[in-house]
Amino acid sequence: MRLPSRRSLVEARIRLGSLDRFLLLYGTMFAAFGVASPFLPALLHARGLGPSEIGAVLTAGTAIRLITGPVIARFADRLGKHQQILVVLLAMAAVIAFGYDLPAGFAIFLIVSVAHASALAPIVPIPTALTNILPSNNR
Secondary structure, three states: OOOOOHHHHHHHOOOOOHHHHHHHHHHHHHHHHHHHHHHHHHHHHHOOOOHHHHHHHHHHHHHHHHHHHHHHHHHHHHHOOHHHHHHHHHHHHHHHHHHHHOOOOHHHHHHHHHHHHHHHHHHOHHHHHHHHHOOHHHO
């Protein structure tokens, strides 16, 4: 049995184009949202929050998205550093999500929800802006 040469392996490598990378990014983002969203109320209930407190935590997260999404996306547009800001926001959201594992009460979960929503809100518009600024020959 003969192993393929290094050159043939390099030639056979599948190269992802810009569209493929964005499809992978959007698919991953929305899969994560779709997996986490149904379980967050149950997690908060298991952590001792009542129905009205769960509603307040989820409402605060949704409300803050209306403000932080456009503000941070606009900031990324002004700086022109979409990729860097997106990476920072994704890392922040991942770290903040560990806050839901804290053995805490309503106030802490409210803060975690608002911080997490603030980091997640611009994660969809920033890749959209990146898609729009790509040269047409790279799409």
